[in-house]
Every structure is written in C-alpha cells, then in structure tokens.
Amino acid sequence: MTEGPSGSLSAGASAVPARTQVLVIGGGPAGLLLSQLLHRAGVDNVVLERRSRAYVLSRIRAGVLEQGTVDLLRQAGVGARMDRKGLVHDGVEISFHNRRLRLDLAGLAGGRTVTVYGQTEVTADLYAARDAMGGTVLHEAEDVALHDLESASPFATFTLDGETHRIDCDFIAGCDGFHGVSRRSIPEDRLKLFELVYPFGWLGILADVPPVSDELIYASHEKGFALCSMRSSTRSRYYIQCPLDEKVGDWSDDRFWEALAGHLPADVAARLVTGPSIEKSIAPLRSFVAEPMRHGRLFLAGDAAHIVPPTGAKGLNLAVSDVHYLFEGLVAHYAAGDDQALERYSERALARVWKAERFSWWMTSTLHSFPETGPFGARMQRAEFDYLATSRAAQAAFAENYAGLPY
Template sequence: MSIPDKTQVLIIGGGPAGLLLSQLLHLAGIDTVVLERRTRDHVLSRIRAGVLEQGTVDLLHRAGVSGRMEREGLVHSGVEIAFHGERLRIDLDDLTGGRSVTVYGQTEVTADLYAARDEMNGVVVHEAEDVTLHDVLGARPFATFRKDGQTHRIDCAFIAGCDGFHGVSRASIPETVLKTYELVYPFGWLGVLSDVPPVQEELIYAGQENGFALCSMRSLTRSRYYIQCSLEEKVDDWSDDRFWETLSGLLPGDIADRLTTGPSIEKSIAPLRSFVAEPMRHGRLFLAGDAAHIVPPTGAKGLNLAASDIHYLSQALIDHFTRSNDEGLEGYSARALARVWKAERFSWWMTTALHRFPEKGAFGARIQKAEFDYLASSRAARQSLAENYVGLPF
C-alpha cells in the first residue's frame, strides 16, 4: 500500500472512533488517512464494551456498517438492578417511549468498520511509529511518522485525534491551553469472558455489602462478567474457580443458582477513572473519544461517547468541505463537552450507587440503600436512569 503525502482529514488512531469518522467522511466524498500505531490484529484483539445506545446504533446505520449488528446484536428493552438481595427491573422501553440498547461487542463494531474501509479502499496505515503533529495552529497542519524504517509526512487540512488516553493527540496540546479533570476510583473491575450462556437475558448490575458485580454478555452463548476488585490484585491471583465463587456470592441467590460456569477465554483487570480534557479543539486539531474523556464502565458510556463525538465532528467537517460552513467546527468542543459531562455525571452516579466504598462507612452504606429505595419507589427516578442509560440525544 502506498502512503499518500496529503489528505483532507488525517485521523490519528485506528480504533472504532477513527474508523467510524473515516467511513462517514468517505461517504461524503472527503479524503482521509488513518494512522494506527498497532497492528490490525492487535486492534481487533482488544476486548471492550458491548452495550450500544440507540444513537450509536443509528450512527452505524448511517455509516453503512449495521448489517451484521442487525443480524447478531441483542436488543434489550430493560436492565436489572440488584441491591442487597432486592431486585428491580428498569423497563427501558416503557420509561423512554420505546427506546432500547443493543448488545454488540466493540470488537465486532471495529471489525465491521475495517471491512467497510477495505471495501472502499480506505487508507489505514498500521504500525505508524513516532507520530508527531506539526503546525496545528496554522493553516496547513501535517504529521510525520515512521513506517518500516522510513520517515513519512502527510499534509492535511485538519487532524482528528482519536488515539485514546495515552495517544499523541492530547499530548500535542500545550499544558497552558489544556485543562483536565480527573477522579480515580479506589478499585477496579476484574472481567472474565467465557463461552457459557448468560445467566439472564438482560444485564444485571448487582451491589452487595462486599462488592459489585455485572452480568453481561456478547451473544446467547458467550458471557462477560465483572466483579469489583482491589487495585492491588493481579490477574494471576484469580483462578477461574475463585472468580466464579466470588461472582456467585455477589448475586441474589436465585440468580446465582442459574449461573453456568466454564473456562475463561479472556481475563483482565481494568482500573476505574473519570477524566475530561477541555477544550476538545486546538487550532486544526480535534480530539474525540478516549483522547478527550474516560468514564468508568458502569454506565456503558465509553464507546457511546466516542460515537457522539464522531457524530458532531463528522457533521462539522462535512459542513466545512461541502458548504464552506465552519459553525460546526467552531462549536464542536462546547457541543461535545456538554454531552460528555452529562455522561460523566451518570457514570459517576451509577458507580457510587452500586460499588463498595469502605472508607465511606455506615453513613455511605445507608445513602446507597436510600438511593435504591428511591429508585424502586419513584417512576421519575427510574425514568431518569432509563433516559440516561439508553443515551441522551446527540
């Protein structure tokens, strides 16, 4: 594959955010090049989120990559909250006027986007090393990088930073310009993927005195389970038997009795944090997805927030190139951040309401119980949860 020396939009990062932006711009007749520092196999091996908001589903339809999702995705019209043995189903369909979520893994979304880019001969450069962004405040930004031992330069009109929390894009914005907000939680999630049927057709968020658990799935035959764990824990400390025993103890008895166990095919520990960087634009550099914000996975907002960023950014770039209208570009950061902070609030609320925080003592435990009781007794409270869970409008 020959590497172009110029493009209209240079996209840093070949995950779902970068690939989705490339696909949407391509459909509008706008040239893009995607630079990804990892191999394609590595990108497709990453196990990530699996709950898609309605807005994300609609955006994938618009991008022309929804065929397999429509066939294999699991549409959920409800979600269950279990707290200290009590159970409460949140009827998403009833509470939001017919909206739902779709369970379809981020890995599958990424694979579908790669297939679409291949079909349209999209340029995705893998193993692009030492990417450096230049002149992002000027009229003609460019990036340099190394590929197979050779140095390359690509000139462009705009750069989209979709390269994640540790990428070069956010790091290219001076500290005097960028302001960051962060909350690090005192625990992580130990996640296990296993080829066993889900314990229930819908997701279960379970909070108990000794911790938190989430029962999720990727298909009718593959389950994804999580439990709260200490940040000092190591994956090697957790045998499959220990994991299943701990998970069972965090679930209501009747659910635990239905749990099917089996060998893990992936096991990992992820720390939890809330993080936002402002602004999401610096000159002709625009941040999107994890490059600009991180949410704890409790509210299933990570991939969905990236999708809403890409919705705003793609429309702004299309308006620039096809209508000479820069209102969307000028307002991108403020528009994206308004939705980001609402999702940050919801993810923080779900995390604090359901996890064990020993340092908060008996008062904190009673507040959590009051939160659950209010949720159970108030349709308005359930409606607020449902509205946020299915996703606020883009």
C-alpha cells in the same frame, strides 16, 4: 498497492499519500467510524494507527450500544451484521443487597433501547467497510508527531517500515485514546484536566457459557459490585469489584465463579453456568475529561479527551457521539464552507460528555463499596436505590441516560 474505488490507496508504506483533507490519528472504532462516514460523504481521509490490525481486533472491550450509536453505525453502512447478530435489550436489572429492580428502558425512554454487540465486532465491521471502499488505514505508524496545529496547514510526520513520512492536511482528528499523541500535542497551558481515580478495579472474565439472564444485571452487595453481561446468547462477560492491588494470576476460574455467585441474589446464582475463561483481566476505574476538545485544527474524540468508568457502558458510546458532532462540522465545512459546527464542536461534545460522566459517576458511587463509605454513606446508597425503586420520574431519568441522551 492498488487504488481503491474512490481513488484512495490500501495501506502500505509505498502508498503513503502526501496530502489528505482529514488525517485521523487512531484506528480504533472512533477513528474508523469517522473515516467511514467522511469517505461516504466524499471527504478524503487517511487513518494512522500505531498498532497492527491484528492487535486492534484482538482488544476485548465492552459492547452495550446506545440507540444513537446503533443509528450512526447504520448511517455509516456498517449496521447489517449488528442488526442480524446484536441482542436488542429493552430493559436492565439492578440488584441492591438482594433487592431486585427491573427498569423498562423502552417504556420509560420513549421506545429507545440498547443493543449488546461487542466493540471488537464493531471494529471488524468498520475494517471490512474500509476495505470495501479502498480506505487508507496505515498500521504500525511509529513516532507520530503533529505539527503547525494552529495554522491553516497542519501536518503529521511518522515512521512506517523504517521510512519517515509526512502527510499534510486541512484538519486532524485525534482518536488515539488516553495514551495517544493527540492530546499530548496540545500545550499544557491550553488544557484543563479533570480526573477522579477510583480505589478499586473490575476483575472480568469472558467465557463461552450462556448468560445468567437475558438482560444485564448490575448487582450491589456488601461484598462489592458485580455485573452480569454478555456478548451473545452463548458468550458471557462477568465482572466483580476488586482491590487495585489484586493480581490476575491469583484468580483461578473456580475462585472467580465462587466469588461472583456470592455477589448475586441466590436465585440468580443458582442459574449461573460456569466454564473455562477465554480472557481474564483487571481494569482500573477512572473518570477523566480534558477541556477543550479542540486546539487549532486538531479535534479530540473519544478516549483521547475523556474516560468514564465502565459502569453504565458509556465509553464507546461517548466516542461515537463525538464522531457525530465532528462529522457534522467537517461535512458542513467542505459542502458549504460553513464552519459554525466546527467552531462549536468542543462545546457541543463536552455538554454531552459531562452528562455521561455524571451518570457513570452516579452509578459507580451508588453500586460499589468504597473503603471510606461508612455507615452514613451506606445509608445514602440505600436511599438512592429506594428512590429509584419508588419513583417513576427517577426511573425515566435513569432509562433516558442509560439508553443514551440525544445528540
């Protein structure tokens, strides 16, 4: 093991430090981004990740970045490749039963845009930055347990390469996702959980074919919802709504392309370029929030604290806004001994989380087919679209939320 430029050690069981200032649980984009920001601010930190680096980089995730996410990645020094290869979108389209509406994000939201750049690419950029700075990211850390969270001296124990280790710290950042140990380390009587599970999923494929449009198309059809998205100018990501009991193995590529075309307006379907899928999966849809996002010296961020349905692309962006608030608080603590931002972390983060939950719930409710909708519900969905199509105020509200509410 070699020592990095700031004195931290590259990953490995023999290089496990006994102590750090901030221990980050989870080596996905939220954990790596927080680690990178803290390192640049002179705050020592260690990242524990239960999976291998190859596994983390193999995960296929969304890639529509809000303006605030783009800005924070640049602040972290990891925006160069995103700025070269990301696709800046100043608009988005909604199709409702073949009626088309393009929303001018830049014009409606004060010049704010979104950037299409895959989450896998964001993670790769963050890994490269952590490597360049000698950041400590310990992979395949098993049996992680968090201790003494309500004391001034929390610590974590874990197993790495068959050896048991302990790291003491000042604070723990739980960025380890919905199924991670962080939220489960908070006593049940200290948490309030809010959840809505939707009665359908998204069947999605990734394919090396040019996108059907230069901008995303969210389509609502009597057959259900569809989304035309992309990862680049030559790689497309498409989704259709499907029942939860569907099996990926029952969907050939030809069957998917035929179903997708049937969900789209005729002129869009005519432009669809098909090809073999690189990846195919079904994702269930859930809205979930855990309150509060802090317990003693443990702070939750990202999917550890909240889940949104992918409609509206808020998952990664919410994780980044959590990182923003937590980073501010930690830097204020170490630079000035000011704990006000840390004390308000949960309150500030949740205020933005619930607004994003509302927007994702609204988009999901308006654009999907629900088993219980009925004639009245169908009319309400049509009225929602009619209002959006005829009201500049409604369009401005949509653009503000889609491009990203301010921090």
